[in-house]
Amino acid sequence: MSSWQIIQQSLPLFEKGFILTLWLSFIGIIGSIIVGLICSLLKYFRVPVFSQIAAVYVEISRNTPLLVQLFFLYYAFPVFGFKLNAELCGIVGLIFLGGSYMAEGFNGGFDGVSKTQVETGKAIGLSRMQLARYVVFPQGFTLSVPALAANIIFLIKETSIFTVIAIPELTNTALDLIGMYYRSSEYLLVLVIGYAIILIPLSIILTLLEKRVRYGAFGN
Amino acid sequence: MAHSGINVLFEGRNLIRLFGGLWTTVEIAAVALVLGLILGVILGVLRTFPNRLLRLVLRLYLEFFRIVPTVVLLFLFYYILPKQLGVNLPANQVATLVFALWTAAEMSDIVRGALISVPKHQRESGMAIGLNRLQLYRYVLIPQAVSLELPATINLVTRVIKTTSLLMLISVMDVINVGQQVVEANNQKYPTGVFWVYGIIFVMYFAIDYPLSWWAKRMDKKRLERANG
Amino acid sequence: SGCGSSSKSSKSASSSSNNPSTVQQIKKRGTIRIAVFGDLPPYGWVNKQGQRVGYDLTLARQIAKDLKVKPKFVQVNANNRVDALNSNKVDLVLANFTVTPQRKQVIDFASPYMKVSVGVVSPKSKPVTKVSQLQNKSLIVTKGTTAENYFTTKQQNVNLLKFDSKTQQFNALKNNRGVALADDNSYLYAWVKNQPKFTVGIKSIGPKQYIAPAVKKGNKSLLNWTNKDIKKLNNNGFFEKDYNSQLKPYFGKEVRPSDIVIK
């Protein structure tokens, strides 16, 4: 069979994997942003106990590989009767990892708001809440956009690791086909193209967004 | 029962083997980092040169490594390189090569970013005393860029170390692969062994990466304070 | 096109004189690189002392000994056995490699040394004894195995959960991630012996199949040598000895040497 036929025959399977990759990434990213924002807010408002818990979580999550996190969730936790299906494991794992990355992104933005801006806000009598609402958050979100964009791309790529817990996303599909039909060049090519189709347009969109946001708020 | 599962680590040479696997991991990461960081600095410098073609080529190199997930990179290099190009390397060296090239790509962007954020007047002062381009980079720009980029570089290092967990997929006897062997070989005696084996691997990665992240964070904080104060 | 022609030329080059895996080359090098499993007791695994042992490993060492070279083991998963050969990572695969028509197209098998067929293991509490019980249920397999191939092509309404390694697939079964697991029956016998809660409910489906050493396509030199060596080993009873030392302790009473060893 020619390479082209091989590729054509595999396309329906890849399409399924592609959609799954997109879908898992989407949920994972939304979840990560929510978790990250919560952690970041806990830190910003120095909520006792919870902010410490969030800090510990962030460190654990940031400093261990997703693969090991997934192994834990998927293989080790069920030993103690805590069992999630593979897709849920993947999503939980991705959010567990992404939450801390997003939290760091938001923190960076909030910390990046200049000290004089904060002091100016205080000087006109804004309360801590008001300072956050009118000064720190609007400027901080803008500042964190580049980091968040980088995290989004990063998380999408991390879904390739889901292959180890038998989720038939893109990478898993390719490795599986290679195992059955031994045409690794063709399948890996399709795989790379699959990621490129997702990531190239996305990275262009995010870059544009970054530029726009930056100009919108800090043209000075 | 759960508590006794931990003994799986102390059976035979299991623990030593796990550390041996970790050593393989660290070794690959270390060599890849040394090579990748050096190459990355060179590429980063080249990316600040005015030559458009050069910049385009290096940019494409970066984007390729950015877009293709590391798992896929590993498979590409492990299987495709030998077939299409006739270069044949054992798994550990393939892994080292992939990680080095990936590190270089990411590093080139960090270096470029740091170089262009060295204040413009520093570059111009250098030019004003007659330094040529090489001298400008050698005495003025690179030394200053290094201190600007250090936190980002350390973060890259932690990422590379974490990503070595993928080595298990291409027949490298890394800590996770050894972990799987241990789990399988002791399955019957220690049904909860899987928890402890993956647990210690988790702790190992954390123990390596956390101090590095902490260091990077502290430096970033200091820089922020300096910028603000 | 250009791409195709370059791959063709490299292929022809690798099957001719500069093939690094000829007997001559191997002897010159002094080591033979053999792909084995690392997590499949009792065929290819690593014991708690860190030694590679098992039925395949004993054979591998014997082959190296007969070649008068040292063995160098490369651990593989089922789905990279073919590529390990094709990308010249190894000279020989001794990783429970089942002979199939598709595989024969891309690599060369030597004479078989073991018989198997696909079996299905399931919990004793909910045993699966007929393939029809698997309709629309999740069945655990490892990527690149004959079991996966069989179910993908012959039983398309079974949902497959595909894993990379044996460790992962057995763990998944223990965690009830599927109703059953399909793999070569010989491993399943060994595995259930240690797992009293599970049973090999379907002992054999599909055709009887053979396990054989594999070499890169066109590597006549090593192929012929291996065939001769297997014949010799068969004649002097090596495989029975290997069976008795490596496999017997892991199997229950339901397995006899003649189920496995080719006479």
Place this chain on the structure above:
Amino acid sequence: MAKQVIKVEHLEKYYQKDHILHDINFSIDQGEVVALLGPSGSGKSTLIRCLNGLEPYQNGTVSFNGDQVVPTEKNWQKLRQKIGMVFQSYDLFPNLTVLDNILLGPVKVQKQSRETAKAAAEKLLDQVGLREYENVYPRQLSGGQKQRIAIVRALALNPELMLFDEVTASLDPEMVRGVLNIISKLAQDSDMTMIVVTHEMNFAQQIADRVLFLEDGKILEQTKGDQFFKQPQTDRAKEFLESMDF
């Protein structure tokens, strides 16, 4: 006797181990304009930042309108509505329009109605000649314009005390004049109590009722405005004045 707006007694300030302000004592009456002069690093900024609680101090007291401030963040936050402050850097909020910058305090902090606050703000904008810019974003303004808006923003809260910290230091020389003019006018026409840190001696001479001369965190002299510039009491102040004009 005029009402005492602010009174500082035995104020001491440390940064970690560094002793920055030493036993600061002074008080300012309503309507008085005090210039705070002194070499760079003498502690001028630190002192006026202590006066609206942006810097914590380790000892001594600050009283406002006769009431000693219990230095909690909450108390300071309330007081800051009565103490306007303008900084050296043009510190407008880049994410808000000029008008929203000005209204933030009156509307969100003082809970004035937007209409009232807006009317007042527009009057102030008229005074600084920037009424037409009310709907633009700060990035579209020049440095001098930004700084004038910052003054308006502080005034919009109707403060009883205004603190100016080198408000012209980062302006282009040609822009300086407009901003100083506005402060002069404010000092002369209104009854505003002010503390002004500046390096523009001519300007200081023109507006100051009194001069506090600070060095190394100590008040070296407190002298009437005219007298300070003609006949400073200390040698250090004399030397300082000389160095200030080439």
Place this chain on the structure above:
Amino acid sequence: MAKQVIKVEHLEKYYQKDHILHDINFSIDQGEVVALLGPSGSGKSTLIRCLNGLEPYQNGTVSFNGDQVVPTEKNWQKLRQKIGMVFQSYDLFPNLTVLDNILLGPVKVQKQSRETAKAAAEKLLDQVGLREYENVYPRQLSGGQKQRIAIVRALALNPELMLFDEVTASLDPEMVRGVLNIISKLAQDSDMTMIVVTHEMNFAQQIADRVLFLEDGKILEQTKGDQFFKQPQTDRAKEFLESMDF
């Protein structure tokens, strides 16, 4: 007749579409000190940056010692050894000690031996009163000290022409004087040819043999120093001078 050090003819400079410098013509004789004055944004920095090739220009010529400069990067790089330049921001290299900052040019560019260069550098350091700082890093210096070192660094190459671009603009007021003194001394005692951009009118008056007054990228007038300050020829210059002192 004195030697003509630099001559500019019909110089035109654009940033993309913006026409920044319009038909600039002037020349400077050896030993002459020219003050380049003008409002912010008038193109002063751009002009002097064109004179040592830091900015490319689109039309016209620059001649140095009678030779027209063929504007390639290589040529400029050689010429820059003869043209010292000091910028507004303290632009010492933070990664090198004071001495290494100064020696970088003489040793690496001019290939002098380190000993010779060091002896010369120390002499210059003595002149600006900073000999004892030769082994410290720039961050340990005050702004005025840094700027004096920057001047020494430029002088160490023994340039025939010195360009100063608002060298005191980011200094604390008390520091300004020391730096200006050094430039004055250089202007008066040595035979150095200089172009000085400054906003300190007293200083300009004191050192300038001639004033070039720039507005909107055009030279509005070229007048003898004394005369410019007493009796500027154009109204715009008069207005400018008035705005500069409060």
